[in-house]
Amino acid sequence: MNNLYRKRLASHLKEMFKYLRLVFNDHFVFALLIFIGGLGLAYSNGLKGLSPHLWWARPVIVVVLLLVLQLGRFATLFQDADVVFLLPREADIRQYLKGARLYSEGLAFIYELFGMFILLPFIQVTDSMPVFDLAMIAVAQLLLKDSLFSLAIVSRFQVKASWLKQTFWFKWLVPLIILLVSVYGMPLIGLLLALILAVGLRVADRRFNAVPFDWWHAIGLENNRMLGVYRFFNLFTNVPMLKGVAKRRRYLDWLLNSVKATPKNTYLYLYSRGIVRSGEFSGLYLRLTILGMILLYFVRGTWLPIALAALFLYLIGFQLIPFYWQFDDIVFTHLYPIAESQRVNGFRRLMFALTGLTAILFLIMVIIANLDWQMGLITLVIELVEVVLMVQYYLPLRLKRKK
Amino acid sequence: MTLQVTNLVGGYSQIPVLKEVTFDVQNGELVGLIGLNGAGKSTTINHIIGLLTPFKGEIKINGITLNQDKNAYKKQIAYIPETPILYQELTLKEHLEMTMMAYSLDRDKAWKKANHLLSIFRLDNKLDWFPANFSKGMKQKVMIVCAFITEAPLFIIDEPFLGLDPLAVHDLLDLIDEQKQKGASVLMSTHVLDTAEKYCDRFVLLHDGTVKTEGTLPELRKALPDAGESLDDIYMSMTRADQHE
Numbered sequence: 001m002n003n004l005y006r007k008r009l010a011s012h013l014k015e016m017f018k019y020l021r022l023v024f025n026d027h028f029v030f031a032l033l034i035f036i037g038g039l040g041l042a043y044s045n046g047l048k049g050l051s052p053h054l055w056w057a058r059p060v061i062v063v064v065l066l067l068v069l070q071l072g073r074f075a076t077l078f079q080d081a082d083v084v085f086l087l088p089r090e091a092d093i094r095q096y097l098k099g100a101r102l103y104s105e106g107l108a109f110i111y112e113l114f115g116m117f118i119l120l121p122f123i124q125v126t127d128s129m130p131v132f133d134l135a136m137i138a139v140a141q142l143l144l145k146d147s148l149f150s151l152a153i154v155s156r157f158q159v160k161a162s163w164l165k166q167t168f169w170f171k172w173l174v175p176l177i178i179l180l181v182s183v184y185g186m187p188l189i190g191l192l193l194a195l196i197l198a199v200g201l202r203v204a205d206r207r208f209n210a211v212p213f214d215w216w217h218a219i220g221l222e223n224n225r226m227l228g229v230y231r232f233f234n235l236f237t238n239v240p241m242l243k244g245v246a247k248r249r250r251y252l253d254w255l256l257n258s259v260k261a262t263p264k265n266t267y268l269y270l271y272s273r274g275i276v277r278s279g280e281f282s283g284l285y286l287r288l289t290i291l292g293m294i295l296l297y298f299v300r301g302t303w304l305p306i307a308l309a310a311l312f313l314y315l316i317g318f319q320l321i322p323f324y325w326q327f328d329d330i331v332f333t334h335l336y337p338i339a340e341s342q343r344v345n346g347f348r349r350l351m352f353a354l355t356g357l358t359a360i361l362f363l364i365m366v367i368i369a370n371l372d373w374q375m376g377l378i379t380l381v382i383e384l385v386e387v388v389l390m391v392q393y394y395l396p397l398r399l400k401r402k403k
Numbered sequence: 404m405t406l407q408v409t410n411l412v413g414g415y416s417q418i419p420v421l422k423e424v425t426f427d428v429q430n431g432e433l434v435g436l437i438g439l440n441g442a443g444k445s446t447t448i449n450h451i452i453g454l455l456t457p458f459k460g461e462i463k464i465n466g467i468t469l470n471q472d473k474n475a476y477k478k479q480i481a482y483i484p485e486t487p488i489l490y491q492e493l494t495l496k497e498h499l500e501m502t503m504m505a506y507s508l509d510r511d512k513a514w515k516k517a518n519h520l521l522s523i524f525r526l527d528n529k530l531d532w533f534p535a536n537f538s539k540g541m542k543q544k545v546m547i548v549c550a551f552i553t554e555a556p557l558f559i560i561d562e563p564f565l566g567l568d569p570l571a572v573h574d575l576l577d578l579i580d581e582q583k584q585k586g587a588s589v590l591m592s593t594h595v596l597d598t599a600e601k602y603c604d605r606f607v608l609l610h611d612g613t614v615k616t617e618g619t620l621p622e623l624r625k626a627l628p629d630a631g632e633s634l635d636d637i638y639m640s641m642t643r644a645d646q647h648e
Contacts, residue, residue: 245535246491246492246535261500261504265504266501266504266505269500269501269504270493273492273497276492277492278491278492330488330489331452331454331484331488332505335452335453337473337474337475339473
């Protein structure tokens, strides 16, 4: 069973690296680096303006630590079929979970340490604690994370004791109290409390050794976790594993009904409903559009906003193109007696509408931010040319290349 | 003659699964495509609906091949897949609309038909539902309704009986019969041999990618005189004989 986890971890990491490579290959990373650089600069500038003994410094430290504590989840790497195939090996499940805990907790500790590392300058500036106290808080934080993992394991067994399933208590309230004690001058007591909690939960966990494993629950939790991971990657690239649930979104029906139900519109009818009701591509579109709008609001200058608007517009169009193949695994998409060129036309109209809307929103932001009509005019012309180029020339090129 | 498959050699990759398959379906005829798992039934169907390209041989529907006129060819087929496949983002009503648009149907007439079919299958109060809320049988019924509003001359039905309740099975058989009366042809693959025996006009027995025998039940009995009376007997003796070879 230990080997099984190791094997799964290897293939899981391979998959994650595959996606990471896609993320860092994409043009998006460019925008992201600017974003992170800007944040770092803002943080260091912000620190300069702070003075020691601010009343809100300690609450902020506690809240940040509490939030950082939630990072890093238990990666069990269970799969749906496990309930059938691993069921006979349930006696060895502890060993499997041990491997899972080692990996997940190691990773989580890195997150914790990184989070505290970022917080360190803030603590030093506002409330210079002795190094020894800081170290005790850090250890307490790690012990709290360890207890959360014990709890994660217990909650995957069919444990009857309902107090152990009070996740809100253990994830938020108890850590909050311990962190408050630690940060407000009694780090040693905080450390001791955290130690008692961590050891206590490990002992409690051992006492539930004979309790049956809750396969459905554990698999459901893992599926949820993977969904989150895929969602994250889906911000940057297309994740085939991600099949969201369709939402009706009745309030947009007026928009959908503007597509007349004529044979010519068959694919536009399908694509427009697909994008409005599936979270996947509409989410991508919305996120990028909103992110672009926020950036354009804050960025000033003559050419930088225009370049950014053009870049984001391109990113959005670029990320929309794979939606063309969204329905390819549904046999009827190929059976309908409609020429491929009509399908391309339908998609083109959808893409034109979406990029056009974004272009208008960006234009409004550029004008609001800079209050310069001439600049607005230049933005409008550039965006117009870009949208036409993308929809008329770039899209057919990409579609052809895929073939 | 509606469907004519001649010397079809085909499959998914380079290795042919089907070897020189030849059979036809006449107007107003229900032909049963019978065979074990892996015999090549689905491969044959995938070739007919145009998802796979034949390596050799040709498939004609009313004299037209896929290469001659893609849209005219496709327009003649109504397909009901073995596993129901629906667009997750479209409601039941929108699936019907899609079908009407894709096949350029007259909307008033098509809706009249659709409403009739929906009430037969007790789906008429679920027009705004998403596929995620349907059971497997309901999804299959949606496929049936979509297929039967198309007025296509050729119906391709892949294993329709599993997952349908007995009432729906009878309703489906009635619908098929009605289409036959109108002159449409139906090719149906199935494992449910006693139903096939009762309703099919002719049978094509596939084994290992070749047509073992074909014909009406009396013809099959004549060809294999020692096998027994029912389609089941004939089929079992045929496959057993093949395994002993």
